[in-house]
Amino acid sequence: xxxxxxxxxxxxxxxxxIFVAFSSLxxxxxxxxxxxxxxxxxxxxxxxxxxxxxxxxxxxxxxMYFFLVNLSFLExxxxxSVVPQMLVHLLVEPKTISVGGxxxxxxIFTILGLTECCLLAAMAYDRFVAICYPLHYTLLMGPSVxxxxxxxxxxxxxxxxxxxxxxxFTLPFCGSGKIQHFFCDIMPVVKMACVDTSRNxxxxxxxxxxxxxxxxxxxxxxxxxxxVTILTMPSAAGRRKAFSTCxxxxxxxxxxxxxxxxxxxxPKGAHTPDTDKATALMYTVVTPALNPVIYTxxxxxxxxxxxxxxxxxxxx
Numbered sequence: 132x133x134x135x136x137x138x139x140x141x142x143x144x145x146x147x148x149i150f151v152a153f154s155s156l157x158x159x160x161x162x163x164x165x166x167x168x169x170x171x172x173x174x175x176x177x178x179x180x181x182x183x184x185x186x187x188x189x190x191x192x193x194x195m196y197f198f199l200v201n202l203s204f205l206e207x208x209x210x211x212s213v214v215p216q217m218l219v220h221l222l223v224e225p226k227t228i229s230v231g232g233x234x235x236x237x238x239i240f241t242i243l244g245l246t247e248c249c250l251l252a253a254m255a256y257d258r259f260v261a262i263c264y265p266l267h268y269t270l271l272m273g274p275s276v277x278x279x280x281x282x283x284x285x286x287x288x289x290x291x292x293x294x295x296x297x298x299x300f301t302l303p304f305c306g307s308g309k310i311q312h313f314f315c316d317i318m319p320v321v322k323m324a325c326v327d328t329s330r331n332x333x334x335x336x337x338x339x340x341x342x343x344x345x346x347x348x349x350x351x352x353x354x355x356x357x358x359v360t361i362l363t364m365p366s367a368a369g370r371r372k373a374f375s376t377c378x379x380x381x382x383x384x385x386x387x388x389x390x391x392x393x394x395x396x397x398p399k400g401a402h403t404p405d406t407d408k409a410t411a412l413m414y415t416v417v418t419p420a421l422n423p424v425i426y427t428x429x430x431x432x433x434x435x436x437x438x439x440x441x442x443x444x445x446x447x
Contacts, residue, residue: 177423246288
């Protein structure tokens, strides 16, 4: 049982939570451990390679790749906020975490998640300027502008999600402390509160609606303008080249927002432990692992930089 302290009435205040998402899988947990470990190492390694390639290749020192470095760093931190603890819990019983540790995980995870929403919008704006206003690109997307957009993404994530998570952890948590999940996601933790949380859930929904949908709408508006511009290009080769510069970003946005919208904007009654766990695995494990693949296999400049770095390796 979860550790607890006395509370008024017959309830006890939780000091620890227990994750029960994988407890029923028995020996299969060991298989999952190795699967998730490989995915985690691949994700961290792939994003590190992208960061190092961009840093070491002067031709990639452009706004698009500046944002890609930020995205790769975010993805490494994002998956690290969840997977290492999950790996430990796949090997031990009971799978416990203190309330303070749970709060820390939620702070990091939610801040990184919202920051990525905003950063993807900044990347869409960069592509919009590059394709729709190519002659003004260097002026509109100078280094100071890129830094301000990246900083605004981080500040938005930190301010909004710090306030929301702090508010969530002012709730009293009581009972068995068993969470039907594998990490401290927002809704599974809120469900552990021993008070009426309907008002909290409405506010959480509204925050998600505003701060997830606003960047999403900016991205959609940017790509609508981009699509119109591409369709009016006289050259088929020009249209293909313009679209190829956006295709990787479109795939990443689709993966990230598809799972985020499904998770945080669905009605309360639609949340079930199984669907929550399945979608959470998508946005915490699968999506971060796919991003390095998308940006290397579909990006000609990154592939050329990788090939050049490989050929320059003195060990070859």
